[in-house]
Amino acid sequence: MIRIGKLTDYGIVVMTHLARDPAQAVMAASDLAQATSLGPSTVAKLLKVLLRAGLLVSHRGIRGGYSLSRPAEEISVGQIIGAIEGPVVMTECGGQPANKCSMRHVCTAQSHWHRIDDVVREALESLKLEELARPLRLRKAGALQRQPGDQQPADRRRSKRP
Amino acid sequence: MIRIGKLTDYGIVVMTHLARDPAQAVMAASDLAQATSLGPSTVAKLLKVLLRAGLLVSHRGIRGGYSLSRPAEEISVGQIIGAIEGPVVMTECGGQPANKCSMRHVCTAQSHWHRIDDVVREALESLKLEELARPLRLRKAGALQRQPGDQQPADRRRSKRP
DNA sequence: CCTATACAGTACTAAATAGGTCCTGTTTAG
């Protein structure tokens, strides 16, 4: 299936946690780890990546930690994914100039993958961190309605976070 | 990055090849392998999967082979991906009932992932095999326009097919 | 009715990737 890595999933959880803090305080990696029930080392690694991508700012020294580099409204899920997984492209061809692909003579799918990629990118870009941070109950009704039982009972292989 | 597996990529190439045959003839696995420059075993495996998903019909015996189970207009890229990779869901939560996720108390992202998944699914479903099979030059202009240099020179790790 | 050909199904091996942990700096508040 098409999926993002666990790390990216964690990344979104961590970012959401930061965004949800009303005081926008600086939070230490260890605190974030506790708050999200993720391994401290894992969270630390994650934060470094997000920092380098410019989504966070860090403060060193004894009362150091991390905070969002800008308002949650200006950070998109696409940016978070991009920071952790690299650019959103679905096939081999996707990331490289079309003329580099060894199948380019046989394969006419190229331009279509680009279209698909664009749609996905766009969807991801339009979803802002601020929206994720907003508690479920308070979201504007209608937009997210979903029938109970709407969910497919697909077989999942991986199942739980550590 | 978000990406589909190589096998799926191959699957699309093979399906496209079948769809492109004007006579809609039955083609043997070995012929398809040659035509696509993929390993015969790999193609054979792939075809079985696509068969079981109902996208192909097979003919056994000495002049046997595979052909599309229905017109290329009625087969979507989403269906091909679904056949090979399983349902399109991007996170752990995605595939299972929301109340099963161990992070459900902390994580408010659930319903958003569902939305994203829907968008991706829809995009994939709307792209039909017929369109991929059509040679590039003949596609209706306008819909697919792309500036030269539009392509991001992102760093790719994997590079060529076997 | 026999046999070569091609699908059906499954099991296995090897390689790539991702996940997770740890260690050795460097900065800085107090």
Added chain:
DNA sequence: CTAAACAGGACCTATTTAGTACTGTATAGG
């Protein structure tokens, strides 16, 4: 000056994916 916390790696392991091989079954055509 020192303890807390970030910076930046290196590294090991487990999972997943890719690719291959083997044994069985159906069938067209001589």
